[in-house]
Amino acid sequence: MHVHVNAAMSVDGKLSSRRREQIKISGDDDFARVDExxxxxxxxxxxxxxxxxxxxxxxxDDSALVSARASRGETDHPARVVADSRARTPTDARTLDDEATTYVLVSETAPEARRADLEASGAEVVVAGEERVSFLAALEALEAHGIEQLMVEGGGEVIFSLFSDGLVDELSLYVGSMVIGGRDAPTLADGEGFVADFPRLSLRDVERIDDGVLLTYDC
Structure with a gap:
């Protein structure tokens, strides 16, 4: 499986504010790139x-991209995957509508009742890991469902776990021209953090988009 992490952050490395609310870091050109x-x-x-x-x-978002997928014999939209160790995804979440298949990755500690609720709401629940989702096991299960190209959009805990397990193949990182600040604001890779064996990336390309910079790395 090819795992492509895509993210947008401020110049000080924040994905959002300390309130963890959605912030527009990039512009229309970058949004189009992400859609592609x-x-x-x-x-x-x-x-x-x-x-x-x-x-x-x-x-x-782009209907032309939907049509292009259909012409290739693919579903209109890619499948959606939520890493959710304790099955906290709301049953009315937009990711659970019928626009695309949705897999919810849970751990063995996720309550059976919550798993059943998610399945009743349209999700395909995948159990991978004991107390937390094991991405090694989860990605193997997703491959069994025919998923070969996986795009990761965050957040920082998920991205850290994927880097920790050595599962990231490519990173596209948009750096917007703004400062967010805050010691409690989420960063690109949260989690426990590395103290040794830091993942090293290879810079492949640098491109100016909107009022920011897109950095592309091989991992």
């Missing part, structure tokens, strides 16, 4: 924190 990455993916992954904070739909 989604269109090329088999599935788009976010963490449950992103679902709770933003209630994203994770579908394509």
């Amino acid at each position: 990455i989604r269109a090329d993916a088999d599935a788009v992954l976010v963490g449950v924190g992103t679902v709770l904070a933003d209630d994203p739909h994770l579908t394509l």
